[in-house]
Amino acid sequence: MRLFNKNTLAIVFLVIAGFCSNSFTNLDEGMYPLSDLNRVDLKKAGLEIDRTDIFNPGQVGLVDALVRVGGCTGSFVSDEGLIITNHHCAFGAVQLASTPENDYLTNGFVAPEKEREIEAKGLTIRITEGYEDVSNRILKAAQSAKNPAERIRIISDEREKIAQEAEKKDPSIKAEVSEMFIGKSYVLFRYKTIEDVRLVYVPKANIGVFGGETDNWVWPRHTGDFSFLRAYVAPDGSPAPYSKDNVPYQPKKHLKINAQGVKEGDFTFILGYPGRTFRHRPAQYIEYQEKFLLPYTSNLYEFQNKVMEEAGLNDKATEIALATRIKRNANVMKNYQGKMKGLNGIQLVDTKRKDDQDLAKFISDSPELERDYGTLMNDIDQYYQDIFSDAERDMWFTQIHSSTSLLNIARYLNSFKASLVATTNKSQVFEANLPKLKSALSSIYDSYRFEVDTAIFSRMLRDASEITTDQPIEAMKKVSDPTSFATTTLETSKLKDRDYVFNELLKSPETLLAYSDDLLNFQQAINQQLVELTPEAERREGVLNQLMGDYVAVKEKFQNKDFIPDANSTLRLTFGYIRGYSPADATYVTPFTTIKGIIEKGRLNNPEFDYPEKIKQEWEAKNFGDYAMEELNDVPVNMLYNMDTTGGNSGSPIMNSKGELVGVNFDRAYDATINDFAWNESYSRSIGVDIRYVLWVADKIDNADFLLKEIGI
Template sequence: MRKIIYILSLFFCLPLGSIANEGMWLPSQIKNLMLYEQMKEMGLELSPEDIYSVNKSSLKDAIVSFGGFCTGEIISNQGLLLTNHHCAYDAAQNLSTLENDYLTDGFWARSMDEELPAEDLYVRFLVRMEDVSSRFQEVLSNDMSAEQRQAIIAELSNQIQKEAEEETGYDASVKTFFAGNEFYLFLYETYNDVRLVGIPPESIGKFGGDTDNWMWPRHTGDFSLFRVYAAPDGSPAEYAEDNVPLEPRHHLPISLDGVKKGDFSMVFGFPGSTDRFLTSYGIQMQLDVNNPTRVDIRDRRLKILKADMDSDPQIRISYASKYAQVSNYWKYFIGQSQGLKNLKVIEKKQELEQQFKDWVAQKPEERAIYDTVLQNMDEAYQQIRNYQTSYLYLAEGVYGTEILPFAYRFSALEKVLQQDAKDEQSQQKLEQVVSSMKSSAEEFYKDYNAPTDQKVFAALLSMYASNAPADQLPEVLNKVERKYKGDFNRWAADVFQKSIFTDQQKLMAFLEEPKLKTLSNDPAYAAVQSFMSNYYEKIALHLRSAYGKLENNNRLFVHGLRQMNPDKEYYPDANSTLRLTYGSVLPYEPKDGVLYQYYTTLEGVMEKKNPDDPEFQVPEKLVSLYESKDYGPYAISDNTLPLCFISNNDITGGNSGSPVINGKGQLIGTAFDGNWEAMSGDIAFEDELQRCISVDIRYTLFIIDKFAGASHLIDEMTIVQNTKAEQEVEAPVEDSQMNE
């Protein structure tokens, strides 16, 4: 029988108005008096030590980097971990077969013995962080070239990391902040035995699909459960049957109180990348070159993948994760361009740049350092523009195929074969490389379909030939024009018929007795070598020079901005290190006459339900639970079931799966998306419009308990109810859309 803890607490008056809560703050910045006082005023009841501490258990000890691409949180004293459904998608796809399709049907382990090892997945806890900027400042100077700085930074970072790992036994990483002006050392404890515990079917975890992606209102149960295992002594260990569930230093209690407008919300996680210091010149290149080129290439690729996935259930399973990864940022680039234009971000950046110029003009002593910074950055971007299209067609086109980047991995084998040495050491090296290639091939062919890749190959490389500057094209594309009369379908058919890389048996036979001539003459291998040689000979040097100039001047620009505004507390751009953001649960007005409320309910799922549309199908059991209103303790006072909510927390990619925590340090939701109207948020935070979309923890518990019947998982969680008062009920977002 589960226990719900009732805690009587003082009634708290919370500010309901929108406060600009921009900032992905380092844990060490929380002690800043201004930040902490504002958080307290908004509803935080914890001390800085409760949030981040090296010496005692704190919230940060329940937060993990999940696989290096998402965030997760520990929610029981037995290592149970909560993250997003889309963060688990690749692991579930790898474990799925036609007989056990966990993507379509979901999966729930009825005991720990049934939990499924997620191969190559890891979680990483932050142990502590340390400012090591002074060590870099001793050896760096402004008159160094970008290449010199990079070399010194890399060498010193490796030295500091090695020292820290030898001293502590933890994994160490040195990260650059504020465009190269500051440096921090991070120590992590990494656990490699992570097992899938539960994931809802796609009809819940991915409800709305690409149509609803990046949109509000949302009705997506975007969550999954894993468990972290350790050696019997509690230390990190590779997968082993005798491993035991991790006993964490801290796990998050779960609140059943729900959320009201104005409630304090805190997101703790590992945001991947932002570019908040990007200049107007960089944004213009995003709009003119980067985003439209990426969208065009991905759009073509997605249509090919979708057609083949719809034609064959096995291809659907094999390509589900690949499709989702391509699609997610295809839509993101579209939305970002719209947001940058609609919110006039270039104009706002130009105002800041003019302020910077005016400040420099008033500071004669600073002119030698800053006077030409913006001009130099403008010139660098102009140089980058000349070669960016070719680079993007390499990154999105050549690397948008599967066969070419896979074939390029065999460059290491070619180097060994070229030596043609017969001594024992050379033979051992050859055996090592061949063994590595065999392992790589096993992974590659597991989810590979050559006919699909052949279509992608022909389409994307045809686009490359048509859109990249003629004088920057590789010889292999000129050869297609001569030999195949520009018919890329004929070329693709020839390559895929003759290449050893299109068939696992042919490749494995080659690896049993590898020959240099066979490899170098292979049409796929020869093609990718042509693409890469062309890049390094015609493009890379120019880009490297331009980006070096950009990097040096951007560092000075950021340094100058902080000097220009000495009283302003700046936060660094996201770089996959642990950050905290704080805000409030709030509605928003996306346009005139439209109000989006701050939460959605199960009613919205039933309104969107469409059995003929795969994105909006609803499981019969969920329909039955809805019709009977069998919501258990997870309903709000009018017997409706909350599903998602929004807050003005500052998040980005990498925050997927991050816990949304109330002022008492209790879990109230799981962040999984941002909203369409503020897709420019990675470049410029929009305080009136930007929203973090989260799954309400009560819907997560309802699906686990009532839908999946996995109440044993609920039993191991710490469920907290702070008061017995009913939640304030407002018109949910479905009703408010009548204004639109």
């Protein structure tokens, strides 16, 4: 993910020269797709193995050890399907496995034998099997489009058609066509999906989430953000659902762990599945983030978390049920707050406007470009003015169903009712889709709490009532008192009773179709407006697709270079160095923290800095084993580096110059949350847990000797 060719946003900043003898002096951002690894001299940067040892089509390489774990990354570290990833990547599965009697979230989980490993519900493993550029086929098909909405439908249909053809040719894979540059380039990816994933070793919460939200996105960190999972398949090696008869998966490649770790200045690289970045977007996109999306979402999530935390104060079952949602909200909230701070601090919108003005002049100065792109910048501005005019309404629609569990249940039931109404063979459709519906509803009910729903639904309705009259929420026209309506509607709805829904309402097509209440009617009104807005949404999506394809194309001409595409959850490589930085004047932070820092934070009378007493005992006894770093005379806990990462890189293996695993990526520094929009060497730092701390905790704190033996320590 470290690029040499500068992205349009990177020119905003001065690049700081590297201080290592083997480092480049002009480091840039970069999340390299596998197809672009030949664009950078990794040997010159410090890689000691051959580039083809990382990826070589048709041959086994380090990329074959990489997996996508839910929305995170992981890597195989044994030939028996053992995977290392982050604690927070397994958090949801640990929550689902926990009860007040067996609270794995708090107490951790260790399975010394495979027979004692437990199902990691909700997690699947994806392995990239191959890729193919299909841009020409898709763009050729889109040439026949008569308008923007038709263009986007053609592109969507062609992407689905290509994926279906690939899956028909090889039924063992899952195929997806990913958009690399919006409206410009598309790649077919082939994935193997492993359905049976199990928990092997998860440290205690006061290790895995040490520092909590106080430390989240902040350096220095002292978080043991790691966990171990195992992938299982059927005895014949094929992917299969969870079964006692399944056997550990044997990967083509697993990473070797280097227990000696790295030191400051060392070359490192990461392979992973970074989520989304938006660096090839115009000034108006950044303005939308700064004025609308970031403040609205962070404020809403702050309110939701306050409600959920209060609900769980005196109820352990509620605390466990809401833990994953609270953690996800908190992570997004602080990330967005960091982005707002960063955008304001560097005035990125103003800088982007100047860039776009220069681009407009570049276009107008060339008769050829003026002919092809003469209206481009004005068209982009008009598109975003339309987006701004509906921003409050559209953001509310985006959040309403996820905010209120019972309303989300109403959405599923209304959708199911509509499918029954539309068919003559109601019984067949009902029976065929009932298991899938019940599974979806169960996952919602598991984290449903009436008092939480009532408080959040009231807030959402109050927000809707305050949206300006030129973008009204139609469902609100019959709501005179938002708080009263929310309370009464949820209280009188039978949907709050899981047993009633599963055993009475879903007994037959007739019982479902006969039931109605105010909650279902309110959700139906929301759905009706969304349907009415769909044509305009499709038109706008088609317009954006065309505009951004042209924007990137002319920007590449302007800067006379090919860009690396924004991250899009496909496999990428980034590289850089273990390196501190200066977050403020006269301040330099070093790139390693130690167990000593855990002890120091523990004296601050903050419950988020609680840690197992055994850590202090082993540290005071200097029982570091082989995991100490000589320069520190301590065990390194977390480390800092200038590699280019974003969401989705959580759990990515940090590798040294020989391709050995030396840590696990889990976060960025607060100043680097802006990485999604712009990257800069001076402040863009990512954070990982040092493998020496992982091994020390496994060895000295949790007695996971079986694990050390399996990974070859």
